[in-house]
Amino acid sequence: MNLTFNFIKSVSNIYDEMIENGFSLVYLGEFSHEITKMFTSMAESDMEKQSEERSVQRKVYHVMVETLQNMNKHSDEIREGKIGSGLFIIGKKDDTYYIITSNMVARKHKDDLENSLITVNNASKEELKEMYKKQIKEGKLSAKGGAGLGLIDIARKTGETLNYQFLQLDEDNFFFILKVEINARKFAKEAY
Numbered sequence: 001m002n003l004t005f006n007f008i009k010s011v012s013n014i015y016d017e018m019i020e021n022g023f024s025l026v027y028l029g030e031f032s033h034e035i036t037k038m039f040t041s042m043a044e045s046d047m048e049k050q051s052e053e054r055s056v057q058r059k060v061y062h063v064m065v066e067t068l069q070n071m072n073k074h075s076d077e078i079r080e081g082k083i084g085s086g087l088f089i090i091g092k093k094d095d096t097y098y099i100i101t102s103n104m105v106a107r108k109h110k111d112d113l114e115n116s117l118i119t120v121n122n123a124s125k126e127e128l129k130e131m132y133k134k135q136i137k138e139g140k141l142s143a144k145g146g147a148g149l150g151l152i153d154i155a156r157k158t159g160e161t162l163n164y165q166f167l168q169l170d171e172d173n174f175f176f177i178l179k180v181e182i183n184a185r186k187f188a189k190e191a192y
Contacts, residue, residue: 022093030085036068043090056184060097062157063180064090067101070150095185105176110166113176120151121161128156158182 018026024046025039040061047057071086086103105113123131132152155162163179 022091023089024092025088025090027088028086031068031072031088033072036065036072039068039088039090040064052184053187056097056182056187059157059182059187060090060099063099063154063182066150066154066157067099067178067180071101071103092184095183097182097184099180099182100177102175102177104169105166105174107172107174110174110176114164114166116151117162117164120155123155125156125159128152132156154180159186 017023025042027035027039029035043064044057044061047060052060068088071088086101089098089100091098120128120131132149135149135152151162158180160181160183163181165177167175167177169175
């Protein structure tokens with residue numbers, strides 16, 4: 001009886017947290033191309049029900065796809081053909097959509113990722129544009145096959161700082177958390 005009550009209380013607490021923080025979709029598990037397609041479809045449907053401006057829908061969709069692809073391609077849990085796993089959250093509070101992703105990053109990749117984030121966050125709009133062009137032109141591939149465009153592209157599309165944190169899991173690994181914000185009011189105005 002007590003175990004059932006604790007379970008119900010836990011579920012109720014999670015539900016209350018989701019409502020309070022505006023979470024509309026939370027997923028913890030493996031990520032694949034099919035799961036990415038499913039999430040983007042669900043988010044699009046939700047935004048259409050809320051009569052969100054098309055310009056805002058496109059921004060949110062683009063950032064979702066980019067963050068999910070980054071997690072799918074760059075999770076350090078991908079080994080021997082296994083699919084990477086992580087946490088994905090999308091929500092809206094007031095006029096701001098936010099997308100939060102988390103996945104494991106090996107210590108040996110942490111500094112490069114953090115330096116990329118610092119560089120992107122310190123760049124002006126024009127510098128981001130030039131960085132993007134340079135990456136496309138030079139086509140430098142990372143060890144995991146990415147061209148390093150994801151973070152630059154997300155920053156360009158949102159015009160916001162990429163919020164991130166690394167939490168140490170053990171001696172060799174970190175839990176990487178990325179939060180991207182999309183101001184709906186700003187992008188709805190741009191459409192006019």
